[in-house]
Amino acid sequence: MKVLITGSNGLLGQYLVQRLAGNPDYEVIATGRGPNRLRMRSGYAYESVNLADEAAVKGLVDRHKPDVIVHAGAMTQADDCERNKDACWMVNVTATRYLLQGAEKVGAYFLFISTDFVFDGLAGPYSEEDPVNPVNYYGASKVAAERIVKQSKAQWGIARTVLVYGLADDPRRSNIITWVKSNLEQKKKLKVVNDQWRTPTLVQDLAEGVKLMLDKKAEGIFHLSGKDMLTPFEMAYQVAGYLELDTKLLEKVDASTFKQPAPRPAKTGFVIDKAVQELGYAPHSFEEGLKIVVDQIRPK
Incomplete structure (x- = not known):
């Protein structure tokens, strides 16, 4: 299975590359903005791509023709999104549209990474069926991107997650x-x-949950988080x-x-019963x- 991962320099991207690369069942193409910042250098190919460049994004997908696209690249700092709304919309919404159009053309399964910030936080923990109502621009951009994914002709899945923590290759990134x-x-x-209140998510658990989704090409929305509020x-x-x-x-x-x-x-926080029952998702406790x-x- 050929898997294209955006945002590979980010925390989830790093662990997803580690989880899949070197496994003969997967051919991994990792993409990020700028040079490859992962410590692990073998078992996958890396290409720098600016997700705001429509021709570059569609060219990347058309060149590699992946079976699966995991779109983990995003502008995720809520305050940055509030200050730089145009940049946030371009990275989180417009780039998603470019990738989806590429996925439709090559017949790839599209797995979009989203967030608990699509909810207003008045009634957590949330299930997949609960109505979205973001309170900040980051959440609003993710709601808009989710809508584009749902309207796509591509086979799609959405993995929402909460407060991801873990150790990054880049020592400057704290948790x-x-x-x-x-x-x-x-x-x-x-x-x-x-x-x-949140259900914090160990990045290794999130990477495993995403792998379970892409292996099954699971359709619809799945909540992937820790189990402790x-x-x-x-x-x-x-x-x-x-x-x-x-x-x-x-x-x-x-x-x-x-x-x-x-x-x-x-x-916020998530009810994860659907992922547990349908995917076999089994996250660690926060203590673990x-x-x-x-x-x-x-x-x-």
């Missing part, structure tokens, strides 16, 4: 575990939000406790403490995921 670890080791106090403060407290760092340096605050351009939904990431951080 909640490394952020808490670094600050508390330096005895710095941390203000952490305690009035937002936690606030960021609760996550930080677990991290500090596991690493035996001073939990008294953590301060509970509400979201209004931080002045952010993009409003956040209060309570924490141990996995800490083991990756520790010097070998």
Whole structure:
């Protein structure tokens, strides 16, 4: 099976390439903007592509004729999207249309990666059937892209996920575990939000869920997240406790403490029963995921 992965320099893209490359059942073409930033260099081909360039995107798809396109490339920082709406729309919506048109032409299955931010956060956790109602521009761009996917003539699936965490190849990219670890080791106090709820997702689990979808060419929407509903403060407290760092340096605050351009939904999180039953999706608990990431951080 030939699989084209966009956003391969991102966290999910990195783990998806690792999961598939080197397996004789898959031929992997990874794409990202700029040079390849993955530590793993063998078992796949890499091409730099600007997703805003229609000719480049369609040329890429036409040249490789993949069986599956996993569209993980996106502008995902909500505040950046709020500040740069034109750029957000181009990357998250227009580029999706270009890729879909390519997928229709070559007969590829199209798997789109979406987000819990399509919901308003008033009634979480959410199932796949719940109505979308985004509260920020990032969420709105993903709703628009999902609509384009659903209207496509291509065979399609949508994988929504929540607050993905894990260790990136790029050491400059932090996650909640490394952020808490670094600050508390330096005895710095941390203000952490305690009035937002999520089902945080270990990136290895998300990559496995996406693989399950592409192997089955599963159609429709699937919610792929962790199974524990936690606030960021609760996550930080677990991290500090596991690493035996001073939990008294953590301060509970509400979201209004931080002045952010993009409003956040209060309570999202997912009901993952459909993915568990139809795909065999089996995510780790946050405690298990924490141990996995800490083991990756520790010097070998």
